[in-house]
Amino acid sequence: MNEPLLRVQGLRKHFPVTEGVIRLKEVGSVKAVDGLTFGISKAETVSLVGESGCGKSTTAKCVLRVEKPTSGSIHFGGKDIARLSTPERKWFSRSVQAVFQDPFSSLNPRMRVKHIIGEPLVVHNSVSRRLLDARVSDLLQMVGLPTDAAEYFPHEFSGGQRQRIAIARALALNPELIVLDEPVSALDVSVRAQVTNLLQDLQQELGLSYLLIAHDLAMVQHMSDTIYVMYLGKIVEATRSEELYGNPLHPYTKALLSAALPYDPAHPRDEIILGGEVPSPLNPPTGCSFHTRCPSAMAHCAHTEPPLKEVAPGHQAACHLY
Amino acid sequence: MTETVLRVEDVKTHFVTGSGVVKAVDGVSFSVGKGETLGIVGESGCGKSMTALSILRMVPAPAGRIVGGKVFLCGEDLLQKSEKEMQTIRGSRISMILQDPMTSLDPLFTIGDQVAEPIRTHSKTHALNVLARATEMLRLVKIPSPSARMSSYPHQMSGGMRQRIVAAIALACEPELLIADEPTTSLDVTTQAQLIALLKDIQQKLGVAMIVITHDFGVISRICHRVAVMYAGRIVETADVQTVFGAPSHPYTIALLKSLPRFGAGLERLHTIGGQPPDLRDLPKGCSFAPRCAHVMDICTTEFPSQRDIGAGHTVCCHLAGPGRSAQ
Numbered sequence: 001m002n003e004p005l006l007r008v009q010g011l012r013k014h015f016p017v018t019e020g021v022i023r024l025k026e027v028g029s030v031k032a033v034d035g036l037t038f039g040i041s042k043a044e045t046v047s048l049v050g051e052s053g054c055g056k057s058t059t060a061k062c063v064l065r066v067e068k069p070t071s072g073s074i075h076f077g078g079k080d081i082a083r084l085s086t087p088e089r090k091w092f093s094r095s096v097q098a099v100f101q102d103p104f105s106s107l108n109p110r111m112r113v114k115h116i117i118g119e120p121l122v123v124h125n126s127v128s129r130r131l132l133d134a135r136v137s138d139l140l141q142m143v144g145l146p147t148d149a150a151e152y153f154p155h156e157f158s159g160g161q162r163q164r165i166a167i168a169r170a171l172a173l174n175p176e177l178i179v180l181d182e183p184v185s186a187l188d189v190s191v192r193a194q195v196t197n198l199l200q201d202l203q204q205e206l207g208l209s210y211l212l213i214a215h216d217l218a219m220v221q222h223m224s225d226t227i228y229v230m231y232l233g234k235i236v237e238a239t240r241s242e243e244l245y246g247n248p249l250h251p252y253t254k255a256l257l258s259a260a261l262p263y264d265p266a267h268p269r270d271e272i273i274l275g276g277e278v279p280s281p282l283n284p285p286t287g288c289s290f291h292t293r294c295p296s297a298m299a300h301c302a303h304t305e306p307p308l309k310e311v312a313p314g315h316q317a318a319c320h321l322y
Numbered sequence: 323m324t325e326t327v328l329r330v331e332d333v334k335t336h337f338v339t340g341s342g343v344v345k346a347v348d349g350v351s352f353s354v355g356k357g358e359t360l361g362i363v364g365e366s367g368c369g370k371s372m373t374a375l376s377i378l379r380m381v382p383a384p385a386g387r388i389v390g391g392k393v394f395l396c397g398e399d400l401l402q403k404s405e406k407e408m409q410t411i412r413g414s415r416i417s418m419i420l421q422d423p424m425t426s427l428d429p430l431f432t433i434g435d436q437v438a439e440p441i442r443t444h445s446k447t448h449a450l451n452v453l454a455r456a457t458e459m460l461r462l463v464k465i466p467s468p469s470a471r472m473s474s475y476p477h478q479m480s481g482g483m484r485q486r487i488v489a490a491i492a493l494a495c496e497p498e499l500l501i502a503d504e505p506t507t508s509l510d511v512t513t514q515a516q517l518i519a520l521l522k523d524i525q526q527k528l529g530v531a532m533i534v535i536t537h538d539f540g541v542i543s544r545i546c547h548r549v550a551v552m553y554a555g556r557i558v559e560t561a562d563v564q565t566v567f568g569a570p571s572h573p574y575t576i577a578l579l580k581s582l583p584r585f586g587a588g589l590e591r592l593h594t595i596g597g598q599p600p601d602l603r604d605l606p607k608g609c610s611f612a613p614r615c616a617h618v619m620d621i622c623t624t625e626f627p628s629q630r631d632i633g634a635g636h637t638v639c640c641h642l643a644g645p646g647r648s649a650q
Contacts, residue, residue: 051510158598188365188599189537193581193592200591215511222583222592259515260540271544273519274512277480293512 003078004039005209006063006177011036011072013058017282030281032058034233036072038226040177043203045210047220049256050230053278056213060179063211064098076177094124097170101182103162107154113140113165114150120172139168144198160191164198171202177209184219196223217260221245229253232281232289235308239315249317251294288320296321324355327498327531328377333391335369335376342603346372346386348555354499357529361546361563363536365599369555370535374501377533378416379408396498414444417492421504423484427476433460433487434472440494459490462527464520482513486520493524500525503535518544539582543567548635551575554600554610561636571638573615609641617642 014029033055040046048056061067063074065081074081076092084092097120100106107116114136121127127135137147143164154162163183170178183199184192200223202208214220220227220241227244229237229252237250248254251272258272274293279285285292291301301320311322335347347369354360362370375381376388379400393400395415400408417440420426427436437456441447447455453472460468463486476484485505492500502521506514522545525532534545542549542563549566551559551574559572570576580593597614600606606613612622619641627641 051512160598189539190365190578190581190595191598193583193594194596196583197591197594217511218583255512255515259511271515271519273515275516277482277513278510 004041005044005077006040006211007075008036008038008059008063009073009075011059011062011074012070013055013062013067014070028282031233031284032281033062033069036230036233036235038228038235038238040209040211042176042209043207044226045203045212045224047212047214047224047227048230049214049217049220049227051215051278053232053281054230055233055281056230057181060098060181060211060213064096064179065092090124094120094126094173095176096179097173097175097177098179098181099163099166099170099183102186103154103159103166104186106166107162109154111153112150113152113154116154116165117150117169117172120169124173126173135172139171142171142202143168158191159187160195163187163195167195167198167202171206174206175208177211179211179213181213182215183212185214185216192219199223217256229256232279232284234289235316235318236290237315237317237319238308239312243312243315247312247315249311249315249322250290250319251296251321252290255295288318324357326353326355327396328533329353329392329394330373330377331392331394333373333376333393334389335372335381335386336389337386339385339603344602345555345605346602347376348605349391350552350555350557351391352550352557352560354531354533356498356531357525358548359525359532359534359546361534361536361542361549362552362557363539363542363549364552365537367599367602368552369602370552371503373552374418374503374533374535377499377501378412378418379403379405380412410444413440413497414495415497416499416501417495417497419485419488419492419500419502419505422508423476423481423488424508426488427484429476432473432475433479436476437472437487437490437494440491444495456490456494459494460487462493462524463487463490465490480513481509482516485509485513485517489517489521489524493528493530496528497530499531499533501533501535504537505534506541507536507538514541521545539567539579551578554605555602556610556639558611558639559637562634565634565636571632571636571643572611572640573617573642574611577614577616609639 011033012035013033014031016026017028017030019025019027036059038046048059050056058067062069079088081092117136117139118132121132121135136150140147140149145161145164184195187195203210212223224241227241228235231252237253248257255272255274276293279292287303288301288306291297298320306318306320308316308318311317331351333347333350337344337346350373364370377393381388388401434456437459438452441452441455457468457472460471465471465486506517509517518541536542546563548562550557553574559575570579577595581595583592595614600610608624609622609627612618621641627639629637629639630643631637632643
């Protein structure tokens with residue numbers, strides 16, 4: 001098997017909880033991400049799905065080198081990103097880009113669009129000043145904006161257009177991997193489809209890989225090749241997108257699907273409604289962390305943690321039921 | 323026919339700004355019956371929240387003003403009431419659940435104080451019984467150990483619990499009408515499902531008329547009996563929930579439903595609606611959806627389509643609608 005573009009192995013990120021006047025006494029830790037392993041191949045979309053606090057954004061930050069993992073390794077293009085030399089770090093920051101959820105706060109309101117999109121090009125010296133404007137126009141065309149948009153400020157655009165600007169900025173340096181952190185959830189329903197299609201077109205055209213982070217299973221299922229469902233810092237189910245929709249195994253995935261499925265009033269069906277809420281990652285339940293809310297919990301779920309194992313070809317789940 | 327609780331007739335709410343008049347709500351009419359849930363669905367800026375604020379007469383003044391129309395609550399026109407009379411109506415006869423439970427609760431008061439406040443203000447409950455009534459409300463919204471929770475503060479609770487507290491406050495005086503403005507938007511997916519089930523359950527128990535404002539068709543399909551689709555300050559289609567999902571008639575409703583990703587459809591392209599919602603200061607002449615509509619005709623750019631009844635309470639504002647014609 002060939003080496004994937006991004007390989008995350010046993011990733012752990014624990015945030016210490018401290019006490020005392022100068023906050024030196026460590027009293028515990030929040031296990032935001034607790035043993036995560038996944039890979040992304042070229043031109044593939046891999047999604048991390050889960051509710052707030054499940055560690056999906058922390059994982060993205062580790063991949064972007066914003067947070068340093070507590071343990072585990074992340075390899076990008078065959079290199080360990082924790083041990084990069086200075087030129088390699090520049091290469092890494094060119095190759096991995098991000099698009100964030102809220103295009104109202106991710107664009108600097110005081111910069112013109114051409115400076116926003118051109119900034120990464122200037123920082124990395126990747127085009128000469130003379131060709132900068134031409135490159136910015138190209139990028140604007142790629143994301144479906146008129147080229148005269150370059151002279152305007154972000155506030156002159158709607159949410160969907162701003163997200164396009166953010167995508168153009170991410171594309172500026174010809175990256176190989178783009179981390180998409182809830183790219184459409186802040187947008188209006190009628191423009192979500194436009195941005196989703198744009199992202200898929202760009203992927204086909206440029207052979208990009210996406211790490212998609214989202215909570216809306218319908219959108220995720222539509223965009224991804226492989227989906228990882230996370231709960232309290234751990235993967236509970238991982239499989240190909242079609243398989244997850246057709247044959248969800250973990251009770252948590254089933255509940256998420258039930259909540260995300262467009263409910264057809266003409267064909268009422270049983271909905272799975274979980275009791276309680278996501279427990280605090282500061283004090284996660286013993287055994288299977290989902291047993292407190294699980295409709296099919298058994299006695300030994302409370303003290304034995306189920307390992308993530310392959311229960312069908314290419315379909316992993318962490319549950320004692322299988 | 324059930325008894326009508328709220329009837330809104332041709333309400334217009336405009337905002338005067340430096341760059342022109344924003345017609346946030348431009349001639350909206352609908353009614354809600356006892357025990358019925360009406361969903362108002364639309365994108366941001368389509369006037370759905372302003373419609374709710376107009377019913378409560380809480381449009382931000384002085385820029386915003388209700389410039390026309392009538393709002394009848396059980397036969398009384400709310401737009402003719404004095405501010406003092408409105409104060410006795412808000413929170414007792416009409417109450418509201420807002421989007422964000424993190425900001426709609428006061429961090430400095432206990433849950434008990436906040437649930438008891440509308441009971442103290444509006445009902446003639448004896449002081450000794452107020453707290454008992456508040457505890458009962460917490461039990462109704464399924465807060466575990468309600469009497470112990472009375473002395474908790476909002477920060478000690480999770481988002482879903484806080485939203486249930488907000489619902490308890492809204493229901494404390496047994497209102498005739500409950501307006502929920504994006505009640506589930508700020509909650510996690512599984513918590514959303516819980517809150518929707520709770521609201522549905524409470525409505526069946528109390529028979530309150532309810533208006534749910536949302537942009538999420540998933541919420542609409544789970545809780546509403548009837549749906550009004552809004553676009554650029556106007557209701558473009560009203561029908562019962564089965565019809566909206568099964569046989570929508572307005573091109574905007576059809577396009578919006580098609581643009582949602584569906585399970586099992588794989589990686590096919592999503593159907594998109596071109597363009598952006600229009601600027602409310604400068605609405606297109608004729609039908610406001612015409613510039614984005616796939617079925618636009620000459621008449622659409624000159625004349626606003628009047629509301630047509632195409633049977634069984636299904637009304638549409640589109641030149642295409644009518645006997646023997648359909649946008650599908």
